[in-house]
Amino acid sequence: MSQRARAEPSKGYLLQAAFESFATHGYQGASIDRIARAAGVTKGAVYYHFKDKEELLFETVRNRIVEFESQVLADTSADDDAFAILRRVVDACFVTATESNHRRFIMTLMIEALGTNPDLSDVFRLELRRMRAFLSDVVRRGQEAGEIRMDVLPDEAASLVVSAIMGAEIQHYQDPERIDLRAVLDLQLRQLGEWLRPVQKRSVQLGEPTW
Amino acid sequence: MSQRARAEPSKGYLLQAAFESFATHGYQGASIDRIARAAGVTKGAVYYHFKDKEELLFETVRNRIVEFESQVLADTSADDDAFAILRRVVDACFVTATESNHRRFIMTLMIEALGTNPDLSDVFRLELRRMRAFLSDVVRRGQEAGEIRMDVLPDEAASLVVSAIMGAEIQHYQDPERIDLRAVLDLQLRQLGEWLRPVQKRSVQLGEPTW
Amino acid sequence: MSQRARAEPSKGYLLQAAFESFATHGYQGASIDRIARAAGVTKGAVYYHFKDKEELLFETVRNRIVEFESQVLADTSADDDAFAILRRVVDACFVTATESNHRRFIMTLMIEALGTNPDLSDVFRLELRRMRAFLSDVVRRGQEAGEIRMDVLPDEAASLVVSAIMGAEIQHYQDPERIDLRAVLDLQLRQLGEWLRPVQKRSVQLGEPTW
Amino acid sequence: MSQRARAEPSKGYLLQAAFESFATHGYQGASIDRIARAAGVTKGAVYYHFKDKEELLFETVRNRIVEFESQVLADTSADDDAFAILRRVVDACFVTATESNHRRFIMTLMIEALGTNPDLSDVFRLELRRMRAFLSDVVRRGQEAGEIRMDVLPDEAASLVVSAIMGAEIQHYQDPERIDLRAVLDLQLRQLGEWLRPVQKRSVQLGEPTW
């Protein structure tokens, strides 16, 4: 087995361990030493691969954001209708919120960065903007296609969708016993759907949520 | 004037300083020393009044939650209709999110406590449950009064309202330039209102949001 | 015994230990931990009394420079002739070079600071300037009193004296077996004396060095 | 072209880079990694060519001392008079102190080695002895030739010369703005010359320094 074959994983393990540590304990709460041990290497190895703790953090964040985006935003074929895309976004959030620690990682760091790490805060701010821009676009195209009522501003709708998802996630992290994330997200999809559909359509479909 | 009368302020100043420090830097990011100096006393004084940093945190949290509840949940006179109460809750959240650091304090510590402080997490979990219970009750009474459609589960509606508020807040903290908290909250009130009103009423009021 | 009576020494011990550590190992070579242990306290105590290693260094330097100046420059009564003062300066350098680590401390840090610590370098630069200014003044007054030949620039003479002393010290630190600091300094005093005395006087006294 | 022909430069680059790093930052302040990068190779290469950091240091020192000696001490043809040789030594010191980092390198490491590296200290001690021996010899031969007064011990004169040079250098490194090394060295040459010439000769030449 070549050195490379043994070596490269090491950086990967570190990113993985950092991801989990940061997601669970936040930036300040995660110690380089524990991350290194969790990755099965020594502290020194961390500093071989990353300039400092912050670079480790940023690479971890970048890693995950890229992964999240490609999962959530990319695999929407252009021919889907607005509601199908919305549902897919929500589904992706659900998966990354429950099966991995993705969403919690982002949530945790985002809040922590608020008062302490302007650079990181910028990253998340941009990320949220990108997400809202994506959703806004979906709504706008939905309006063009006649699927969504016209008296709603796409940007406003996007904020609502993001609020709904993040609010549901926080409540779920706080109280997984009481807050069934899947159920809340589904309800929100239904409720947002009802609200967004044009009036004439809505009255027809009331009571029979098809998605 | 008794010694007590001169002495007690010191504890108050500490709680105030701790509140601001915790709200801005989180639990780990706030140091006893800086809190003490911000309160105009020395570290020793902290340990005179509080067993340890955690006790200081808990008293601060208790302090603020009580205050928040009395402000948000308590001043709803029984004769208001469901939507008026909802609006008042949202307004209170807005005020405590912008004029003081209340909401941000709670949000920050809640997220931070998730993976690190089960006891504190319990406090917030109970607090969120209390809030949902309150909202659930409002909805249930609204249904009894015929103001709210019957095919909505009060508990589910409560989750949605809390999601909406918290999601809006987070986005606002993240990106105050782009996210106008007042506007987003108003939109959510309108949107939730539309959704919650019984069908026959809703069709009448479409386009003219009265609240 | 009051707390103060036990406590204040601690800072003094630290300054003493720092002085010795810095003098022997230089700034980089002296570790906070070893300084603390040498002073009989823990690292934490260092950081209670001093902001950081650099502040400890600067306070130590200030301490010693003040002490050195008061010893070397201050106790020269105005009625002494130039050569008596010169001799006293040299004597003071000898004492602080051999009985304590004063001079070596300064020499060591001065050289180390050159490429690494501009602020510290400034301190030493100013100190050397002060010393040259003092000597320059001594020479100038000696000229006014007719004790010193007129065709010598006081500033130049001052540089020569400082060169001679520091050069002798370095050689002595390097090779105490071969370089008898007392002897070299005495020789330099004699030689500088011969050179500085006015010509008519010098010819008379040649061969009989009175100091 | 043999491998050797391509490979050896690497060691040379390392010695060059080490020389500059050590001269500027001292032994402790210079890191293997930065030296390697400055030489355009990786740390590993250092350990291929040198056992450890100390060996790199010693080879660098040996390199430079040899070079310095060949420059300063060797090129004195036997037929020069004592003062011409002295002047040449001083000139060489001036050049190596200003045009290259030679003298500063030696000065810096010599002081740093004092309390920390006995072996290195030995090297410098021997070097200084060699220099004094050379100068002592120059003086002794000057006395035999009648150029230098007899009541001066050659060894003592040598210490004075070395003192003067090193003292001037230190002051210059410390305060290049105020201490013009060339001027101070010239003054010292003149002053030492006056002192060393036999009395009858000296009176003749007073006022007209020929060197």
Place this chain on the structure above:
DNA sequence: AATGAATGAGTATTCATTCAT
């Protein structure tokens, strides 16, 4: 009721050194 001095465990970071390739 509060201070000032001090502790000790923990944190990020650096760096000389090793070694398989």
Place this chain on the structure above:
DNA sequence: TATGAATGAATACTCATTCAT
């Protein structure tokens, strides 16, 4: 002849906590 990955010991510094006064 060198590199890239990794180690481990040391370093400066922080901070919650203790305690005599």
